[in-house]
Amino acid sequence: MAAESPPSPPVRFGIIGCANIARKVSRAILLSRNSTIVAVGSRSLEKAAAFARDNGFPESARAYGSYDAVLEDPEVDAVYVPLPTSLHLRWAVLAARRKKHLLLEKPVALNVGELDEILAECESSGVQYMDATMWMHHPRTAEMKAFLSDSQRFGQLKAVHSIFSYNSGPDFLKNDVRIKPDLDALGALGDTGWYCIRAILWAADYTLPKTVTALSSAEFNEAGVNLSCGASLIFHDGQIATFYCSFLSNLTMEISLLGENGYLRVHDFVIPFQENVGAFYASANTKFAELSIGIEPAPIEHLVRTDVPQEALMVEEFSSLVRKVKENGSEEIEKFWAIISRKTQLVVDAVKVSMEKGFQPVEVVY
Amino acid sequence: MAAESPPSPPVRFGIIGCANIARKVSRAILLSRNSTIVAVGSRSLEKAAAFARDNGFPESARAYGSYDAVLEDPEVDAVYVPLPTSLHLRWAVLAARRKKHLLLEKPVALNVGELDEILAECESSGVQYMDATMWMHHPRTAEMKAFLSDSQRFGQLKAVHSIFSYNSGPDFLKNDVRIKPDLDALGALGDTGWYCIRAILWAADYTLPKTVTALSSAEFNEAGVNLSCGASLIFHDGQIATFYCSFLSNLTMEISLLGENGYLRVHDFVIPFQENVGAFYASANTKFAELSIGIEPAPIEHLVRTDVPQEALMVEEFSSLVRKVKENGSEEIEKFWAIISRKTQLVVDAVKVSMEKGFQPVEVVY
Numbered sequence: 001m002a003a004e005s006p007p008s009p010p011v012r013f014g015i016i017g018c019a020n021i022a023r024k025v026s027r028a029i030l031l032s033r034n035s036t037i038v039a040v041g042s043r044s045l046e047k048a049a050a051f052a053r054d055n056g057f058p059e060s061a062r063a064y065g066s067y068d069a070v071l072e073d074p075e076v077d078a079v080y081v082p083l084p085t086s087l088h089l090r091w092a093v094l095a096a097r098r099k100k101h102l103l104l105e106k107p108v109a110l111n112v113g114e115l116d117e118i119l120a121e122c123e124s125s126g127v128q129y130m131d132a133t134m135w136m137h138h139p140r141t142a143e144m145k146a147f148l149s150d151s152q153r154f155g156q157l158k159a160v161h162s163i164f165s166y167n168s169g170p171d172f173l174k175n176d177v178r179i180k181p182d183l184d185a186l187g188a189l190g191d192t193g194w195y196c197i198r199a200i201l202w203a204a205d206y207t208l209p210k211t212v213t214a215l216s217s218a219e220f221n222e223a224g225v226n227l228s229c230g231a232s233l234i235f236h237d238g239q240i241a242t243f244y245c246s247f248l249s250n251l252t253m254e255i256s257l258l259g260e261n262g263y264l265r266v267h268d269f270v271i272p273f274q275e276n277v278g279a280f281y282a283s284a285n286t287k288f289a290e291l292s293i294g295i296e297p298a299p300i301e302h303l304v305r306t307d308v309p310q311e312a313l314m315v316e317e318f319s320s321l322v323r324k325v326k327e328n329g330s331e332e333i334e335k336f337w338a339i340i341s342r343k344t345q346l347v348v349d350a351v352k353v354s355m356e357k358g359f360q361p362v363e364v365v366y
Numbered sequence: 367m368a369a370e371s372p373p374s375p376p377v378r379f380g381i382i383g384c385a386n387i388a389r390k391v392s393r394a395i396l397l398s399r400n401s402t403i404v405a406v407g408s409r410s411l412e413k414a415a416a417f418a419r420d421n422g423f424p425e426s427a428r429a430y431g432s433y434d435a436v437l438e439d440p441e442v443d444a445v446y447v448p449l450p451t452s453l454h455l456r457w458a459v460l461a462a463r464r465k466k467h468l469l470l471e472k473p474v475a476l477n478v479g480e481l482d483e484i485l486a487e488c489e490s491s492g493v494q495y496m497d498a499t500m501w502m503h504h505p506r507t508a509e510m511k512a513f514l515s516d517s518q519r520f521g522q523l524k525a526v527h528s529i530f531s532y533n534s535g536p537d538f539l540k541n542d543v544r545i546k547p548d549l550d551a552l553g554a555l556g557d558t559g560w561y562c563i564r565a566i567l568w569a570a571d572y573t574l575p576k577t578v579t580a581l582s583s584a585e586f587n588e589a590g591v592n593l594s595c596g597a598s599l600i601f602h603d604g605q606i607a608t609f610y611c612s613f614l615s616n617l618t619m620e621i622s623l624l625g626e627n628g629y630l631r632v633h634d635f636v637i638p639f640q641e642n643v644g645a646f647y648a649s650a651n652t653k654f655a656e657l658s659i660g661i662e663p664a665p666i667e668h669l670v671r672t673d674v675p676q677e678a679l680m681v682e683e684f685s686s687l688v689r690k691v692k693e694n695g696s697e698e699i700e701k702f703w704a705i706i707s708r709k710t711q712l713v714v715d716a717v718k719v720s721m722e723k724g725f726q727p728v729e730v731v732y
Contacts, residue, residue: 163622217606240610258616260614261616268661272660293637
């Protein structure tokens with residue numbers, strides 16, 4: 001009888017950069033059941049030490065005054081990179097080169113060319129890649145997909161609409177990295193449009209659109225960074241999608257999915273209103289009632305519970321992939337996340353090009 | 367002391383055509399507190415008589431074997447016209463010419479040129495005009511408008527999305543008047559897109575868009591009648607709107623309104639799920655909670671009760687305008703409904719032209 005294998009040790013994370021989002025992901029790593037934090041690096045040692053202390057890191061975690069020191073730490077299995085987007089290429093490539101598995105904050109790169117360099121380094125170094133798009137990992141997302149895949153209740157997908165916006169306020173619009181052309185040049189398109197585009201691709205089973213056309217109402221700051229935009233996406237089978245993303249409108253996080261036989265909507269897809277339960281609303285085979293007074297049946301609220309927040313589930317999923325690679329080698333690498341990251345980035349790029357070309361349709365080629 | 371004036375007699379309706387929608391509007395006239403039905407005309411006397419009997423008309427109501435006979439009935443104050451769109455020009459003009467006030471089913475005309483002929487005849491004949499867009503008259507609509515007009519809770523309107531679709535089924539797609547080029551040549555755009563476009567204009571305080579661009583995913587039947595389409599509308603102040611309408615997708619009736627400080631959504635704007643209460647959902651000044659875990663405050667469900675269904679409120683509003691004109695003369699005519707009907711038709715026309723021109727942007731000029 002084979003002895004039971006000992007439990008795998010937790011995946012040991014290093015964090016490079018102390019951005020606000022790193023607080024949420026640090027909490028997620030500590031909540032996750034297969035991961036821990038062993039190091040954090042900032043350009044300032046004091047800042048790194050304060051971050052470790054303020055975010056409940058284990059006593060044994062090291063604080064470093066550089067990102068390099070985290071990458072040189074042999075006990076770091078994986079790094080989480082919450083740096084401004086313009087720094088992703090450099091630090092993601094360096095991390096992969098030093099055999100650190102890579103959990104990369106979105107938007108993952110300034111363009112698909114940069115992302116391809118990152119992905120190529122991950123492949124040649126044999127490390128697992130994942131972008132940090134948390135909502136993908138909520139069990140609600142899988143339940144919604146099951147509804148969309150049901151030909152009786154939903155059928156062919158016809159039209160998708162998605163919104164992610166927040167009203168960032170005057171201080172953000174003056175000072176935040178997300179509006180600085182040298183730090184996060186993709187602005188609202190990268191920060192919020194990323195989620196809408198991912199939602200559209202998720203709904204379309206990651207089929208790419210044929211063409212992407214930005215709406216000519218896009219807004220930019222004086223430095224040319226996008227503050228709001230929308231686009232229409234046309235797919236080969238006639239399916240359409242539209243989205244709107246913004247730093248200048250009330251916090252809103254919608255996906256609306258219209259199928260031949262059903263309709264699904266979710267109002268908090270990026271960050272659930274409540275941490276332990278996510279709702280979505282599904283209608284199937286809806287008909288007008290007699291005399292067209294009302295409808296039947298009514299939409300149904302589906303509630304999906306989760307003991308662990310979606311961002312901790314993301315960390316757990318990433319770490320479980322990392323463990324496989326650590327135990328069985330780089331043949332075990334899961335390519336899915338790199339592929340959908342690249343597709344998302346391709347559409348982000350197409351929206352940007354469409355805006356640059358005066359809102360002309362842009363073809364999307366993988 | 368002036369004596370109290372006697373209560374005005376009810377406005378006496380004639381109905382020309384026994385379409386299915388006429389059943390719902392007949393019920394509405396009978397439910398309304400200032401209107402009654404005195405005549406119905408069909409191309410077949412038997413059909414008209416059966417319609418009157420089946421829909422609970424007063425014993426005294428006349429059934430006629432022609433539309434003309436209704437228009438010649440001197441006791442008919444107003445006519446409701448549920449005929450196929452291609453017949454509107456002829457019968458609406460004839461009705462107005464015979465001094466019948468006009469409640470005209472939507473889409474009101476095949477194009478704005480036809481509508482202008484109808485409106486010119488209403489003006490020269492001194493009759494009140496209204497299109498039969500029921501949801502405009504639900505008290506919910508006024509409450510939603512109050513929210514949109516609140517600069518603290520909603521602020522500047524940034525983006526609108528609307529959907530109206532229903533899965534019409536094979537029999538409809540083969541036989542219904544709404545897919546026949548000689549009867550309802552506007553197809554889904556006229557039948558369902560009308561509501562989306564009205565919603566967009568309503569939200570924009572009836573400002574017309576600068577340009578309208580149809581999405582290139584539009585579907586048509588073999589006779590060239592539209593079965594589904596979408597469009598983007600760009601306004602002069604940077605506001606955008608998108609909509610999707612269809613005969614080929616599940617019954618869905620959405621408006622999503624995104625403002626600088628707020629967000630409003632309604633899921634049954636065309637026909638409320640329940641007849642005596644309508645819901646909408648409003649968010650104001652929504653912020654991420656600490657650590658971006660959840661949001662605050664949560665969206666609020668607003669429930670708006672109505673003792674009388676929205677279509678009966680429509681009839682009451684129309685009849686109260688008719689009474690004013692009957693009592694005080696044609697100077698009392700309310701032009702609002704003609705103006706917004708014309709604006710809605712202009713945008714319908716622009717979407718159609720955009721589709722005909724290969725999905726190019728089309729300017730909208732009043």
